[in-house]
Every structure is written in structure tokens, then in C-alpha cells.
Amino acid sequence: MIQFDAVHKRFPNGTTAVHDLSLEMPEGGVTVLVGSSGCGKTTTLRMVNRMVEPTSGTIRVGGKDVLAQDAAELRRSIGYVIQQAGLFPHRTVLDNISTVPLLLGWGRRRARARAAELLETVGLAADMGKRYPHQLSGGQQQRVGVARALAADPPVLLMDEPFGAVDPVVRTQLQDELLRLQKELSKTIVFVTHDIDEAVRLGDRIAIFRTGGHLVQYAPPAELLAHPADDFVTDFLGAERELKLLSLTPLKDVPQAPAATLPADEPVSGISRSDGRWRLVTSAAGGPLGWLDTDALPTSGTTGEAPLRPARALRDTDSLLSALNETIASPSGFVARVDADGTVTGVTAREEIHAHANAAHAAAGAAAARTAGPDSTAPVTATATPAERPA
The missing domain is CATH 3.10.580.10 (CBS-domain)
Structure with missing residues (x-):
């Protein structure tokens, strides 16, 4: 579990990136941070592995205060995936994936064996291990980036708009792959995106931020879509939010x-039209x-x-x-x-x-209203068990 307790981040120029943030991200679930540019979602993610230091407040990962740990050791224990993969261009795919295990003192043979295993895990052919990043497509590079983040089997995976630089078809494929991997591995994932459709598809819980690092609503996707906290959330979800709600209901x-x-x-000659x-x-x-x-x-x-x-x-x-x-x-x-x-x-x-679509929408709306109560802006600190979602 990742816990934020009254976390505040102010930069030297006086800008507040995160404002008094308190929330719990459930263990083994996907928490998606979403909002427009400059709302503090990436800063929030980077404070988990201390790439950005909080000005005040406490952040705990697995019950341990991140500020009480060595920053380098902390980062090696947390997987990190960024947009455009961030692979080392002069190293082969296998060597890229082996990076963290080698830093942790694994032997070269063990690290490369783990890298080869992960190629299959993320859906890449074994012979791609000998290639260099420039010989891969954008989607393949992102898969290697995910494999590298998983190499040392970290319990926590941070993903900062990892699929934002690929075309829509490949993006959907990568989302499918992440859902498949999460079903198998059950990592605690913090995922940043500006795309609400991606957030709804991937998230067990979604945190919506507005400019200045203010958390507006934190809820499971169905509750968020059926019962937005205010006009800001409603506008951010878009005019098709009721259709998005149906995307969460299985057939x-x-x-x-x-x-x-x-x-x-x-033979067509013997076909009867009676049916x-x-x-x-x-x-x-x-x-x-x-x-x-x-x-x-x-x-x-x-x-x-x-x-x-x-x-x-x-x-x-x-x-x-x-x-x-x-x-x-x-x-x-x-x-x-x-x-x-x-x-x-x-x-x-x-x-x-x-x-059934009409009934599902009515039921979700009623359930969300019961959960949220009369003041839907209040329960922004919560825990949750990852829910099933349609594939």
C-alpha cells in the first residue's frame, strides 16, 4: 500500500504542485492519476520514489516512510516506466532489461536469464533480445521498458504516461498487455495519464486533480462516472461518460x-428461410x-x-x-x-x-449515490480491493 498523509509540494519559485494530499493507494491495484497539464499528477508519482522530495507530509510505501530510506536503494526497489521507454540506445534489449538486477548485485548470467524470461512475459520474441532500441517499433520499445521495470520483481510499479507516444492501435494493445500482466503479477501500480478513457480502462481507482495539485475526487471508475463530485469532474469526464460507464459492465x-x-x-440450394x-x-x-x-x-x-x-x-x-x-x-x-x-x-x-445497458446504468448510479452520500466531495481518502473489469 502507498499512503500519502498531508503531503505538500511547493517549488522554489513559489508554485504549489501538490496541495495537502492525503490518500491511500491499495496494494495489488492500479491507481490512476489523471488531470490536465500542471495539475500535479506527475509530481505526485515522482514523490513516491523521491525523484521529487515533498515539502511537507509523509509518504509510506509498504508501511515505510520513503524519506527514512536511502534514495538510490528506494528507486531500485520500485519499477519505473516513462513515455518513450527511456532505453539506453547503446545497449541491447537484454542488457537494458538487466540494468537493475545488475545494480542489485545479481550475477550477469542470472540477470540475463531473468531478462530473457521477461521478454516472453511482455509478449516479445526471444530473438529481440539481441537487438538495439533503434531496431524496435515504438510499441516494442514500451514493452521493453515495462520488462526493465519488472526485472527485479518490484512490488511497486510507477508508470508516467507510458503509452502516450504511440499510435491509438498500439496504445490499445499495450493497455491490453498491462491488464494481462497485472492479472498475473498483482503489482501495486501508480499510473499517470491525461486520457480519461485510458484511466477508466486501466484503473481500480482514479484520482482526479485540478490545477494547483488539488485532489478533487478519488473513487473507483464506476462511482466516478456515475456520481462525479462537481462540475469540474463532470466536464473532465466528458459528454460520453455514461457510455464509459457501460464499458465497465461485462456482457x-x-x-x-x-x-x-x-x-x-x-449448399445454398438446400437452405430454408424458415429460421x-x-x-x-x-x-x-x-x-x-x-x-x-x-x-x-x-x-x-x-x-x-x-x-x-x-x-x-x-x-x-x-x-x-x-x-x-x-x-x-x-x-x-x-x-x-x-x-x-x-x-x-x-x-x-x-x-x-x-x-441490460439501461438497467446497468441505473444500478450503477444508485450504488454510487449510496456510496458517496450527500456530500460526494468528502471521501477522497479511501482504500479499495481491485475490481474485475471487462477485458
Whole structure:
């Protein structure tokens, strides 16, 4: 657990970066610090490993006051990932990842073995260990940066806008990778971003700061979205905050109906329209290939050879927001559902998804109102257990 107790940071020019901050970041969870530029979120993160010293107050990591520890030793015990990875350009990937273990006195063989293990952990091929940073893409460099931060297996990981310099597609992939790693490793992560969508997707708790280092609200994502503390938080969350709330609700509780499927090798000449206009064509393994319009069948061939409309299949771990998006794209008005192996298990109608989306939003709003009470600005100091979220 990371604890801030009345922490204040004022720079020599008189600027207050962090104002009287008190909060607890839960062990094994992801706490996201978010806000506009100059709000103190990066300063808050850097005070954890004493890259910035607080003017007053106490910061404890695992119950120990950071100011009572040697700064160099403290930093070696905390993983740190920055934007654009910050890799040493003259060192190979394996040597970059081995940096902290070697500083801690590990033997070279052990450190490089750990580095090679972490390449696989972060989703990189083993042969990339011999490359230099300039030979990697931006996303690959960020993965190496995460591996380097994890090399000595630190309990705490600080991440300062680590995915801000990559394109949106790679950014989503890196977010997925971080969620996968966190599920396996359960680190205590402090993550800084200016992107509220990223904060909602990654955070177990989100701290929103305003200029001057004032903490405005600190809450789980669902509570934050359903019950913002004031107009500042509402504006920061944006006009689509109710849709963001649906991104936190998994599809698993929405019922399925049997799917009217056709195998890809079915001759179109024998297809009956009795099961409706749209039929889901499946592969030999049972996976969805697309929607077949039985009102526009070709004169010959098989269903697999006929023109098909795309069918994006969803798993129980996908969100209601993803399901809503798919109902718009689906020509049939149904969402195909699959199991973990990608085999079709059924379909869910557009109306069913809309009804559950409405119910989920109403329930989240009511729960947040009960939790926050009459004064939602008060409970900014809190602990939490990391919650499940859709993949």
C-alpha cells in the first residue's frame, strides 16, 4: 500500500504542485492519476520514489516512510516506466532489461536469464533480445521498458504516461498487455495519464486533480462516472461518460438464445428461410464467419462461398458498450456470442442488450449515490480491493 498523509509540494519559485494530499493507494491495484497539464499528477508519482522530495507530509510505501530510506536503494526497489521507454540506445534489449538486477548485485548470467524470461512475459520474441532500441517499433520499445521495470520483481510499479507516444492501435494493445500482466503479477501500480478513457480502462481507482495539485475526487471508475463530485469532474469526464460507464459492465450476465447457424460447407440450394432472413455461418471449428442474407442467396455454391456480412463475436468478458456498438454494425440485429475458444454459443438480440445497458446504468448510479452520500466531495481518502473489469 502507498499512503500519502498531508503531503505538500511547493517549488522554489513559489508554485504549489501538490496541495495537502492525503490518500491511500491499495496494494495489488492500479491507481490512476489523471488531470490536465500542471495539475500535479506527475509530481505526485515522482514523490513516491523521491525523484521529487515533498515539502511537507509523509509518504509510506509498504508501511515505510520513503524519506527514512536511502534514495538510490528506494528507486531500485520500485519499477519505473516513462513515455518513450527511456532505453539506453547503446545497449541491447537484454542488457537494458538487466540494468537493475545488475545494480542489485545479481550475477550477469542470472540477470540475463531473468531478462530473457521477461521478454516472453511482455509478449516479445526471444530473438529481440539481441537487438538495439533503434531496431524496435515504438510499441516494442514500451514493452521493453515495462520488462526493465519488472526485472527485479518490484512490488511497486510507477508508470508516467507510458503509452502516450504511440499510435491509438498500439496504445490499445499495450493497455491490453498491462491488464494481462497485472492479472498475473498483482503489482501495486501508480499510473499517470491525461486520457480519461485510458484511466477508466486501466484503473481500480482514479484520482482526479485540478490545477494547483488539488485532489478533487478519488473513487473507483464506476462511482466516478456515475456520481462525479462537481462540475469540474463532470466536464473532465466528458459528454460520453455514461457510455464509459457501460464499458465497465461485462456482457456475461446478458442471456443468450440459440443461434441459427449454418456450416460453411452447406449448399445454398438446400437452405430454408424458415429460421429468419439472417443466418450465422460457422467454420468447421464452430467459429463465426459472418452473416448470410437468405433473401440474397447466390444460385449455387456453399454458404462459405456466398457473400457474408461481418460478424464480430463477443465473449462474456467483453463489455456492454462493445455489445451496443456491435448491435449497430450487425445487419441481423443480433450479437454473436462465443466461448473462450471462439466457438459460437448463441446470440443476443439488440433489444436485450439495450435493456441490460439501461438497467446497468441505473444500478450503477444508485450504488454510487449510496456510496458517496450527500456530500460526494468528502471521501477522497479511501482504500479499495481491485475490481474485475471487462477485458
